[in-house]
Amino acid sequence: MNMKYPMTKAGAQALEDELRHLKTVMRPQITEAIAEARELGDLKENAEYHAAREQQGMVEARISDIEGRLAAAQVIDVTTIPYSGKVIFGTTVTIANVDSDEEVKYQIVGEDEAEIKEGKISVTSPIARALIGKEEGEIVAVRTPGGVVEYEIIEVQHL
Template sequence: MTKFPMTVQGARALEEELKHLKTVMRPQITAAIATARELGDLSENAEYHAAREQQGMTEARIRDIEGRLSGAQIIDVTTIPYTGKVFFGTTVEIENVETEEVLKYQIVGEDEADLKQGKISVTSPIARALVSKEEGDIAVVQTPSGLIEYEIIGVEHI
């Protein structure tokens, strides 16, 4: 089985969501189904059908999280000696050489990637171009609109 990298924080977030789904959502849904059953005819009972649908989605999410965690290779970046180079788990500040736009990203596993939070997947084109580089280096990223050069301004090892 192929293992996928995940930060400790990413694994912790999934474990918390899984715990919430199992200890809070499951009992609530079970109670909602029981209440809806008491209302009588299930074939025309919208509350019952809505609760069953929610149950199906919750159970699917539980299976999804359990699968992700079982296939995760959890990497504690704090145990990796800092070399000044960009690698999985580091946060890197880059500047577009042409536009001077400054961006800051943490390189994380695919399941943790969230551009709005500044987290990019280690398999993304930008991350692949940045890995193994260090402050002052230029990373060239192939995009659909052409090549973009980024200068690495800083690397943070968290």
């Protein structure tokens, strides 16, 4: 089964940038480090050689991981989707806690892109699942560990 996973355009770009860095900068550096370590002689007790080989393994694993993620990604550029006022994948949503009036702004992103400190929440998170499909002005109940919290959707942006 070939499942596609949603990813924002920015998330895909970040992975592509990391992949390019790993292939064009890290790979050559490690290859050079291995060659230099080989020149030092006995490989059994050569710490530099073993460290370089270990780093090579980690870099190659990360390259494979990124290539797999990009191959399985369905890149969604929310700026190309007509504005409807509805919360969809990729939109940036400003919500206000109905009880405290405290406002927060989140972008709904793919699981790999989620970074709460940057205001990016996973599409699979409870708050995102509650918001998806709702519209500006609606009140949404979100089940949290501390109980149900109600939020009003203040603004939906396609950024």
